[in-house]
Amino acid sequence: MAAELKTVMPSPSSLPAPPAVWVAFARQGAWKNWVLLVQLAVIALFTVANVHLADRAPDVVLVTPDGKATYVPRAAVGDSILFAIQKAKGQPSEAEVLQTTRHFLSLVLGVNSSTLENTWPEALAMMDGALATKLQREYAAQRVLETWKAAQVRTDLQFESVELVERTDSLLHVRALLSRTRSDLLTGATPKTDRVKVDLVQGVEARTMHRPSGLVIRDFAVTTPPTPTPADAGAGPSLP
Incomplete structure (x- = not known):
């Protein structure tokens, strides 16, 4: 009769002890797992904290035209005002819009033959690329700058009004x-x-x-009264 083959598994007690190097690797892996768990817990805490801060109502500080700031407790401010502040985050203030308008118009319309070489490049820098390129081409073709330099004139501006007519998150209309x-x-x-x-x-x-204010001039149009007055005669070339 053929002999029957049997597979006999060795008992745990009969197995040789693992080498010390494998024991060290096992301990090192367990230590890394604990470190990873701690890091994940810290990241979770920071995430919860950031979400909490993002949901907080903003601090309210009132700034007067002369620059004096006054802190106002949130409890004293209505929800509508807090919502408006949140919506206006990053948006230029009306004062910045009006100041930018005055400065730009002073550069473009306040023509002075002796300073034109400096003021015109500064005005171009306040425009977006498309508008600046368009006006540079038109002025070069019509020799506007050369004409003004030869005219030897200065211009004094008097602002009667500057108002913000309409605004969206990305565009503003100023008159x-x-x-x-x-x-x-x-x-x-x-x-x-x-x-x-x-x-x-x-x-x-x-x-x-x-551009600290975040404002750029995309387009502008200059109009004069339909009926010219005697003082308009011989006023010289007109910027744009």
Whole structure:
């Protein structure tokens, strides 16, 4: 009769002890698992904290036109105001919009033959790329800058009103009404005065070192009264 083959499993007590190196690896792996669990717990705590801070109502600080700040407790501020503050995060204030408008119009309309080489590039830097490129081409074709330099004139502006007509999260419509007086650069003789209305479209972008307010001029239109006055005659070439 053929002999029957049997497989006999060794008892645990009869197995040789694992080498010390394997024991060390096992202990090291267990230690890393604990470290990983601790790190995951810390990340979870930070996530919960950040979500809690993001859901908090913003602090409210009132700033007067002269720069004086006053803290107002949240309990004293209505929900509608808090919602408006949250919505306006990162948005330029109305004061910034009006100041940007005045500065831009002073550069573009306050023409001075002796400073035009500096003020015109600064005005271009406040525009978006498309508008700046368009005006550079038009001015070069019509030799506008050369004409103004040769005219030897200065322009004094008087702002009558600057108002924010409409705003969205990304665009603003601003309207300005002003008078400008052009006269001889050296003597101030033969002044000529006209009145203009300017409508500007400003875009809202991220605040940067070059554009701290986050505002960029996307387009603007200058209109004058339909019926010219005698003072308008011979006023020289007009910017845009």
